[in-house]
Amino acid sequence: MxxxxxxxxxxxxxxxxxxxxxxxxxxxxxxxxxxxxxxxxxxxxxxxxxxxxxxxxxxxxxxxxxxxxxxxxxxxxxxxxxxxxxxxxxxGTPRNLFPLDESAPESILIGGGIGITPMIAMAHHLHAKGKPFALHYCAREKATTAFLVELANAPFADKVHLHFDSGEGTACFDAACDLPDPSMGAHVYTCGPEGFMSYMHGLAEARGYAPETLHQEFFSAEVDNTGGSFEVELAQSGKTITVQEGQSIVAALAEIGVKVEVSCEQGICGTCLCDVLEGEPDHRDSFLTDEEKADNDQIMLCCSRAKSPKLVLDL
CATH class of the missing domain: 2.40.30.10 (Translation factors)
Incomplete structure (x- = not known):
């Protein structure tokens, strides 16, 4: 720290x-x-x-x-x-779970509400590197929108497009106009409320963008602890504990004196990532990629559960 x-x-x-x-x-x-x-x-x-x-x-x-x-x-x-x-x-020291793919010929940055924050840093970097990009800022109304003065005075101000639900400024985001033809190789980055990002990704996919060209960062996520109980065994200490329905693995481990470092507690930040030695996790996080989840050798202890009766963790 x-x-x-x-x-x-x-x-x-x-x-x-x-x-x-x-x-x-x-x-x-x-x-x-x-x-x-x-x-x-x-x-x-x-x-x-x-x-x-x-x-x-x-x-x-x-x-x-x-x-x-x-x-x-x-x-x-x-x-x-x-x-x-x-x-x-x-x-803490900076961690990047939302990196730019600088090999892309163009980057389309879309921030919804407070989700504009990482996009501003991306815009600074892309501008400094002389790389093509556009920054789209979507919000409900101008009066409740931050960073407007900063963006108006930024060296990349001509790349900024404002979209207000209230009808102020430019029109609402239009995929047909605001997303380049996907054959040009652009990558799309979105950050904001989960519903906003799902909507934007749906627009991009309908426009023809491939999944590998779409990137997003979650600020929050719903934690689902439903499901039956299962057993967790700690390989290093030999301790075991039953994780009850409605209880996280982190909470269960605390009952036997095993403290796990957590931060977001929503499966977003990766702080509580742990190796799985045996068993099949039920992944409920937003941190691991689909490929990493398919490997079933890691688990986020704050939110994920088990599909198998037992998990053996490297703890």
Missing amino acids: IEAKILKRETQTRDIIVLDLVATNGAPLPAFEAGAHIDVEIEPGLTRQYSLCSDPADLGHYRIGVLKDPKSRGGSVKLHELFAEGKTIRI
């Missing part, structure tokens, strides 16, 4: 704040790739992930945007309440 200070807090809309973070020792922050996120410790035992939306070439500070979501598990609400300008906090 890195000790950082909130250099600037800006309230851009009623529910969105933007924080500029610097290292308390004045040193440059660790390098990051466009699309990366950091862990932010909101209070002991409560950590959440936020995409970096600053220019990857500027390591003097990190920038994150935080939506206060009343439907969240409390992390964003507490961050809005507790994170004042000048406060010292702890953050």
